[in-house]
Amino acid sequence: MKKWIPYGRQTINDADIAAVIDVLHSNFLTTGPKVAEFEERVAEYCGVAHGVAVSSGTAALHCAMHALGIGPGDEVIVPSITFAATSNSVLYQGGTPVFADVDPETLLISPDSVAAKVTPATRAIVGVDYAGQPCEWAELRTIANKHKLSIVADACHAIGATYMGQRVGALADMSVFSFHPVKHIATGEGGMVVTDNPTFDEKARAFRGHGITSDFSGREASGEWSYEMVELGFNYRLTDIQSALGISQMARLDNNLARRRAIAVAYAAAFEGTPIHPLTVRDDCEHAYHLYVVRVPDRDRCFAMLRDAGIGVNVHYIPVHYHPYYRKRLGTGKGMCPAAEDAYTEILSLPMYPDMTDTDIETIVSRTLQAVER
Ligand SMILES: *Cc1c(COP(=O)(O)O)cnc(C)c1O
Numbered sequence: 423m424k425k426w427i428p429y430g431r432q433t434i435n436d437a438d439i440a441a442v443i444d445v446l447h448s449n450f451l452t453t454g455p456k457v458a459e460f461e462e463r464v465a466e467y468c469g470v471a472h473g474v475a476v477s478s479g480t481a482a483l484h485c486a487m488h489a490l491g492i493g494p495g496d497e498v499i500v501p502s503i504t505f506a507a508t509s510n511s512v513l514y515q516g517g518t519p520v521f522a523d524v525d526p527e528t529l530l531i532s533p534d535s536v537a538a539k540v541t542p543a544t545r546a547i548v549g550v551d552y553a554g555q556p557c558e559w560a561e562l563r564t565i566a567n568k569h570k571l572s573i574v575a576d577a578c579h580a581i582g583a584t585y586m587g588q589r590v591g592a593l594a595d596m597s598v599f600s601f602h603p604v605k606h607i608a609t610g611e612g613g614m615v616v617t618d619n620p621t622f623d624e625k626a627r628a629f630r631g632h633g634i635t636s637d638f639s640g641r642e643a644s645g646e647w648s649y650e651m652v653e654l655g656f657n658y659r660l661t662d663i664q665s666a667l668g669i670s671q672m673a674r675l676d677n678n679l680a681r682r683r684a685i686a687v688a689y690a691a692a693f694e695g696t697p698i699h700p701l702t703v704r705d706d707c708e709h710a711y712h713l714y715v716v717r718v719p720d721r722d723r724c725f726a727m728l729r730d731a732g733i734g735v736n737v738h739y740i741p742v743h744y745h746p747y748y749r750k751r752l753g754t755g756k757g758m759c760p761a762a763e764d765a766y767t768e769i770l771s772l773p774m775y776p777d778m779t780d781t782d783i784e785t786i787v788s789r790t791l792q793a794v795e796r
Contacts, residue, residue: 424732427782430604430712430775433671433678441670445662452661460665463672464599465616468581468591472623474615475665476630479578479600481658482613483511483548486574486596488655489615489625490546492517497543501531502741502759503766504550508576509742512548518752520544521743523759527702529553529715529769532761533561540565546572551580551590553738554682554710555703559585559593574598578613579712581606582679586706591616596626601664604775605712606678607671609664630658678776682711685778689714692787697794713738717768718794725770727793733786736771 445456461473476482492498494516500509502521509519523535531549547566549557557575566573575594577583583590591597596619599605601612615626628635633655686709690700699717703709715738718724728735741762743754756763773786 426732426734427773427778427786428734428775429736429771429773431777432603432608433674433776434608434667435674437673438667438670441666442663445666448662450662452663453659454662456662456665456669457660460660460668460672461614463669464581464591464614467672467675468589468597468616470592470597470616470618472617472620474623474626474630475660475668476613476615476626476658477660478611478658479576479598479602479605479613480507480511481630481656482598482600482615482626483507483574483576484514484656485615485626485629485658486598486622487511487515487517488629488653489596489622490572490574492545495543496545497541498546498548499531499536499539499544500548500742501550501552502743502762503529503552503739504576504742505578505739506742506745508548508550509748513751517545518543519742521741521754521759523761524552524765525558526761526765528555528704529701529762529765530555530557531562533558533565535759536562537565540569540571544569544571546574548574548576549594550576550578551583551710553701553713553715554579554583555701556580556583556585556590556593556707558704572596578602578605580710582675583710584708590710592618595619596622601668606675606710607668609660609668609671612660612664612668614660625653628653629655631655632657679710681776682774683709685774685783686711686714688780688783689716689772689787692791696791698790711774714772714774715769716772716790717765718770718790719768720794721768721770724790724793728770728789731789731793733789734773737766737769738771739766741766 465473575597578600633653
């Protein structure tokens with residue numbers, strides 16, 4: 423059988439497995455010491471004060487929208503090229519996502535488009551650090567300050583990336599990570615909100631646990647039996663089992679990022695002067711390479727040929743404003759975000775994950791070059 427090279431996959435070692443087994447032998451399967459340790463570990467890595475671990479990146483986005491107090495009548499500007507969860511989180515709160523176009527070179531939310539979409543109802547901007555490259559946060563911050571808006575980073579692709587020397591996680595008012603198996607840290611399902619703002623931390627923390635203000639271990643430690651439900655929240659908790667897996671993987675994050683960057687260098691060198699055009703990487707940042715996205719002529723044919731050759735290429739993403747649900751609910755459609763729509767016809771995500779071998783890279787490169795030959 424032909425070897426299948428997926429577009430992304432987790433990296434699990436014996437230490438990760440041992441960490442999970444330890445938790446299974448312990449007193450806490452959920453909301454024990456490992457959750458707090460994982461939160462501290464990620465917040466510290468990002469250089470921020472607080473982390474709130476939750477059950478998915480989507481839950482983290484929902485917590486962030488709740489913490490901002492987004493509700494009916496509020497508009498939140500989001501990019502059109504992203505995973506649907508980014509804008510869905512605005513809808514969960516009854517708010518209205520407004521799609522901004524992307525920069526055609528990077529596919530990051532375009533500050534000019536954002537500025538053009540601000541209305542008196544706008545409350546926040548969500549930037550997506552697409553593929554692992556940080557947004558133009560300084561420009562977004564200028565727009566946010568001018569109109570008194572909050573900014574949220576959907577950094578699900580970008581833990582470990584830096585922008586002007588600062589780590590992702592510390593660049594927006596709140597930043598959101600996903601720990602889905604294709605992302606840098608894999609806890610099965612999982613996510614986190616990180617922030618320097620104690621109010622956002624408190625609100626997100628209550629929201630993940632039914633809107634109740636303190637967790638079980640806190641109550642036991644202080645000897646109190648009473649608790650108060652102050653808001654309507656959800657059960658968005660991450661377990662200790664998952665947190666132990668996350669903590670164990672955090673130790674390898676920088677090594678894995680280095681490998682991803684080395685793979686990107688190899689791809690870029692191989693595609694130089696060919697019809698395969700990698701997205702532009704700005705020199706004010708260090709990319710985290712969750713994805714390696716190229717623009718290719720005749721993308722659909724290229725996609726089919728590569729899939730046929732056992733290479734699990736993918737397309738990230740169908741512009742969100744194209745989805746039937748959005749068309750129906752918000753009346754979105756073709757023509758709203760021309761750069762995103764144009765890019766969508768050409769983009770292809772090549773495999774990118776730390777355990778790829780150099781032989782895998784050679785196979786992918788030669789097959790991709792073959793696929794664009796006429
Ligand atoms: C993965 C991802 C999410 C959602 O994360 P889940 O953990 O799968 O819920 C949200 N936004 C972006 C950009 C993502 O890539």
